[in-house]
Every structure is written in C-alpha cells, then in structure tokens.
C-alpha cells in the first residue's frame with residue numbers, strides 16, 4: 166500500500182529539518198527523506214577516534230537574536246540551543262609579511278573596530294575615514310538595506326571615493342568570507358546585514374557541534390509524529406496533471422500533494438522534477454542564479470591543546486578573490502596570500518576531542534566546481550600559511566587528514582546539474598538580483614512544490630542562518646497551502 170503524507174520534505178539539511186519539524190508540530194503528517202546515512206546536509210556530523218566534527222570549519226551562531234534563536238523558540242526548545250561564546254582571532258598580514266593578531270568575538274570587552282584599525286596600521290586621518298565608511302555600511306534602516314539589494318559591494322565602495330587600502334581589502338575579503346561570493350557580484354545588503362547581526366549579538370559555536378543542533382530539531386520532529394528516512398535518495402518528484410503528486414525513490418513511491426525540496430533549487434527544477442514541467446522563462450531564471458564560492462579544507466590533529474582560539478580568520482588587504490583571480494586560480498595560479506578560515510571545535514566544547522588533544526579544521530575559498538582543479542594547490546597554500554601564522558603549533562601536528570573540497574560538498578548536499586556548479590559552500594543567491602527582496606521565491610510555479618534551504622525564501626546572514634530562516638518562513642507558507650487545498654487534496 167502506498168501511504169499518503171500531508172507533506173514530503175526532500176533533504177534533511179538545516180532548511181529541511183526546521184521546516185519539517187514546524188509542520189509536524191502543526192499536526193501535518195510529514196515525511197523527511199535524505200540520501201545520506203546521517204541528517205544535517207552540509208553540516209552532517211562525524212565521529213572518528215574520539216573526535217566529533219563537521220566536515221568543514223563552521224562558526225557564528227548569535228546567542229541573543231537571529232534565526233537559530235527564533236527556530237528553537239518556535240519549536241519549544243529554546244533552552245536547548247546552548248551556544249558557547251569564546252575568544253576568536255582576527256589575524257591580519259601586513260604588507261611586510263608580519264601577522265598581527267587581535268582577539269575578538271566571544272565576550273571580549275575591547276573595541277573590535279579599534280583593534281582592527283591598529284592591525285591595519287591606519288593613520289589618524291585614515292581612521293576617521295574608515296570609521297565613517299564602516300558606520301555607513303552597518304548603521305542602516307531597513308529601507309536603506311533594502312535599497313542595497315540592488316548595489317554590489319564594488320559599486321558601493323566606489324561611491325565612497327578614496328578609502329584606505331586595508332578598508333577596501335576588508336570589503337573585498339568579507340564578500341568572500343561572510344557572503345561567500347565575489348565583491349563585484351555580492352549585494353552590499355548581504356554584507357551590511359551580516360555586520361549588523363555580528364555587531365548586535367555575541368556569537369559562538371553550539372555545544373556538541375552543528376549536528377547536535379540538527380538532532381535536537383529532529384527530536385521535536387519525531388515527537389510530533391514525523392517520519393525520517395535516511396539512506397533514501399529521491400530520484401524523481403512526481404507530477405500529474407500539472408501538480409505534484411509525490412516522490413519516487415529507486416524502489417518505491419511516496420505520495421503527497423505537497424513536496425518541499427531542500428535538495429537545492431537548480432537540482433530540484435532541472436533534475437528531480439525536470440525542465441519540461443516549467444516554462445522556459447523560469448528554467449532560464451533558475452539556471453542563471455549565481456552560486457556562492459566553494460571552500461576546500463583539511464583537518465590537523467594536535468597531540469596537545471595548542472590552539473587558543475575557537476575560530477580565526479587570516480586575511481590581508483590583498484587576500485581577496487575577485488572575478489579575475491578566480492579565473493586565474495582555475496588555471497592553477499594561486500594568490501600569494503589567501504584568506505584562511507579555521508575552527509577548533511574543542512576550544513568551545515572540550516567534549517569534541519579526546520582528552521588532551523585538538524582537531525583544527527582549516528581551509529580557504531575556491532570555485533564551487535566539484536571538478537575544481539585548484540583545490541590541491543589551495544590546500545597546499547593553506548598548509549604553508551598555517552605554518553606562517555602559528556609556528557609554535559606546527560611541531561604538535563600529529564597528523565593531517567580530511568583534505569576535502571567542492572566535490573565532497575556536492576556529495577553531501579546537492580547534485581551537480583550545471584557545468585561547474587554543485588559544490589557551492591553555502592548555496593545559491595547571495596548576489597545582486599538574487600538576495601534580500603530578490604531572494605528566489607520558495608513557492609515554485611508548479612502547484613504543490615516548494616523550496617527550502619539556503620537558496621530560497623530565507624533572510625540574510627551567513628549560510629546556516631539563511632537555511633534556518635528559510636525553514637521558518639517556508640513552513641507557514643506550506644501550512645497555509647495545505648489548509649487552503651485541504652478539501653481538494655483529501656478527495
């Protein structure tokens with residue numbers, strides 16, 4: 166017998182589990198299917214030799230505000246969010262090659278902007294300019310932010326006239342780091358919204374890692390009658406008479422008049438449903454959405470707890486990737502200094518590593534192409550930069566492992582359905598025309614088909630937050646659709 170569900174969610178990434186849990190809590194019979202053996206999508210958790218970790222460095226859950234707080238409240242598990250703040254480090258490489266470290270984040274009392282200007286070595290006049298420009302970027306009304314959806318970081322910076330080079334570097338680098346895109350393409354509103362959130366809340370790392378957060382959400386899902394099936398790849402989203410009727414896996418069909426896909430906007434439209442069910446204009450729109458950058462990284466195991474900072478960013482005024490540099494990187498030319506991002510989970514939560522040891526996840530940005538040729542060279546450069554940044558830690562590296570990149574990102578999350586895409590680190594839609602008020606609609610043109618996750622429907626802020634906020638916004642839409650159609654759907 167084929168069982169009918171009120172809703173089927175394809176994918177147990179952050180967007181899928183938040184949306185599924187909220188719908189189950191509303192009383193809808195909800196099924197989540199995921200192709201992986203563990204839930205969490207890009208933030209799937211691993212446990213090896215006493216270490217608990219996600220496959221790449223991940224950080225940045227605000228403790229007081231933001232979608233994680235809202236989602237845990239909506240699910241009635243507010244007290245379980247349990248995010249741990251600790252000192253983090255911004256490491257800046259001056260043009261003379263010297264690395265300057267300023268401790269920030271966590272509950273640090275010092276002024277992070279002043280620290281940043283010191284590491285940039287700004288003169289008093291330059292400080293004034295920098296302070297004014299940063300304030301213009303971060304202190305904005307919602308209307309002003311909205312307007313910046315249509316302005317790229319490059320355009321916005323150009324409008325500021327002559328600015329100190331490290332400040333230019335800040336915006337170009339943070340287009341890569343915070344918005345995971347290129348400064349010529351990323352919308353200034355993304356950067357401003359991220360600066361506002363970082364400026365107004367303490368951020369941290371969740372106790373037990375991001376996968377523990379997923380598990381807590383799934384407990385609510387299951388307690389409310391939701392069914393989770395792992396190791397179950399959806400091959401097709403079924404359509405009859407112009408509306409969704411369910412999904413097919415390799416050996417069975419699951420029926421529902423509502424399917425919410427967390428499998429990525431492009432793979433859903435172009436592969437799981439199929440182009441033929443959408444008009445050409447929509448297919449063209451979907452194909453044109455710009456992906457985020459990719460990321461590649463490795464893990465170091467330390468024989469003693471040498472890392473002091475739970476998270477660090479290593480940048481310079483020149484460590485950004487722009488359109489031209491990305492093209493060069495693809496041909497094998499790696500910039501002298503890359504921005505480096507590292508997270509050491511055990512600094513936040515000692516239970517993430519066996520006693521007396523640490524694991525560091527460290528990497529850098531690259532193209533989102535699962536076949537990206539530059540990955541090995543970028544990882545090699547990251548190894549070199551680590552030695553330069555943390556010489557005192559090098560002799561305690563017991564082993565280096567887990568060299569991964571866009572191919573593994575795609576494998577854990579979305580299929581590659583367009584040349585060069587699929588391994589995007591955060592997802593689609595961080596650029597002018599596709600974010601903020603232009604974010605792709607979570608409601609597809611096909612009745613009964615919705616999208617959830619980073620690509621559609623979410624608000625601003627970094628990766629996981631876009632996905633969680635999408636889950637929060639899409640669940641009521643789906644519920645409304647369900648109620649509206651209930652009489653018809655139950656015929």
Ligand SMILES: Cc1cc2nc3c(=O)[nH]c(=O)nc-3n(C[C@H](O)[C@H](O)[C@H](O)COP(=O)(O)OP(=O)(O)OC[C@H]3O[C@@H](n4cnc5c(N)ncnc54)[C@H](O)[C@@H]3O)c2cc1C
Pocket residue numbers: 175176177178179180181198199200201204205206207208221222223224225397398399400427428429437460461574577578579580589590591592617618619620627628629630632633
């Ligand atoms: C290297 C890296 C570093 C990151 N760093 C950060 C960070 O520091 N901070 C931050 O907030 N975010 C970070 N992110 C981004 C964040 O992980 C993602 O943006 C977010 O988790 C995406 O969630 P999602 O809901 O869109 O779904 P995804 O995580 O993409 O999950 C999609 C799910 O759908 C499933 N699926 C796909 N196709 C099918 C199918 N056919 N059948 C069944 N199931 C299917 C997949 O198995 C997967 O579980 C990082 C990501 C990467 C890769």
